[in-house]
Amino acid sequence: MNHLILATDFGPLYFVGRVHTDKRRPVLFAMGGIWTPDDNLHELVEWFPGASVIVAPLPGMGSTYTNTFEIENGIRTVDQALAALVPDRKIVAFGASTGCLVTLGLTCPQIVRQVALEPFFRTAPLWPFLKSAREMLAASPERTGAFQAAWEIFGLKGDAVTDRDHRHLVREMKLPVDAILGREPLEPERAYDGWPSLTSAEDRAAMAANPLFTLHEGPPGSGHYLQGSPEGEALIKDVLHKALKAAL
Numbered sequence: 001m002n003h004l005i006l007a008t009d010f011g012p013l014y015f016v017g018r019v020h021t022d023k024r025r026p027v028l029f030a031m032g033g034i035w036t037p038d039d040n041l042h043e044l045v046e047w048f049p050g051a052s053v054i055v056a057p058l059p060g061m062g063s064t065y066t067n068t069f070e071i072e073n074g075i076r077t078v079d080q081a082l083a084a085l086v087p088d089r090k091i092v093a094f095g096a097s098t099g100c101l102v103t104l105g106l107t108c109p110q111i112v113r114q115v116a117l118e119p120f121f122r123t124a125p126l127w128p129f130l131k132s133a134r135e136m137l138a139a140s141p142e143r144t145g146a147f148q149a150a151w152e153i154f155g156l157k158g159d160a161v162t163d164r165d166h167r168h169l170v171r172e173m174k175l176p177v178d179a180i181l182g183r184e185p186l187e188p189e190r191a192y193d194g195w196p197s198l199t200s201a202e203d204r205a206a207m208a209a210n211p212l213f214t215l216h217e218g219p220p221g222s223g224h225y226l227q228g229s230p231e232g233e234a235l236i237k238d239v240l241h242k243a244l245k246a247a248l
Contacts, residue, residue, distance in 0.1 A: 006085060010077040011066040017045050017054035019086065026247040027052040027086045027110075028240065031078070033097030034058055034149060035136075041096065047237060051244050052086065058099050060149060069149040071166070074102040082108045090247045094240060095119065097198065097224065098153060104169045104177070113243045114177040117236065118224050120198045121170060121206070123154040124163035125186065128195040128224070130156060170206045170213070176246075177213045178239045182223040182232075195224040 003014045019027075028051050032040040036057065045053045059074040060066040066073070082091060091111045095103030100119035120126060133150055140146065147157075155162030181204065182197030207213040216239055219231040226232030 006081045008080040013081045019052045027091045030055045030094040031099035069152040075105040121166045127189040
């Protein structure tokens with residue numbers, strides 16, 4: 001799919017999607033996580049033909065170049081890009097995995113609802129990701145950008161992890177949020193085929209205690225990649241469809 005590049009004051013953002021000229025139609029803005037395929041979440045464009053759907057990679061991923069991977073810079077980038085690309089329209093922001101750290105922090109006043117797929121708010125407990133990231137980095141020592149991203153976003157450097165704490169995103173939320181979660185718990189660290197949910201018990205409890213958050217659990221056995229099963233994909237579609245209808 002072709003790209004539209006928005007050059008913001010904080011770096012470029014690469015979009016794909018469909019924008020209707022009818023400003024009454026809601027906008028679904030989606031952002032994926034770290035080290036995802038170039039076509040990540042592009043299927044959303046076909047899922048919701050009646051809405052304007054725009055998808056962007058996490059700043060610094062894919063074809064995007066940036067000199068920093070810090071989440072706050074990503075938030076500023078997206079806020080400015082949305083104001084320029086779809087002004088005066090109601091937006092549903094959808095973050096997946098690491099992308100939730102950006103989307104849940106957005107301050108664009110056009111955003112009326114949030115959907116978060118497998119969010120996490122601390123990085124030190126993410127043992128499945130950290131194990132995989134260490135293996136990937138060890139196999140590709142020439143990927144200096146990947147090492148920078150691992151440090152700035154996750155606090156990962158070698159065998160050590162400096163926790164990146166984003167729990168303020170739950171405490172400071174002012175919009176309705178639908179959080180879609182895998183059912184297989186993160187804890188305890190164990191031998192596991194694939195990844196369980198990356199949303200910790202602590203994060204689930206914090207969201208459940210905030211009346212703005214509605215939690216939706218995936219099917220039995222589901223982990224971080226809910227979209228990998230028909231049942232998980234159907235749940236994501238349903239939650240997004242209801243959020244878009246509520247934004248009308």
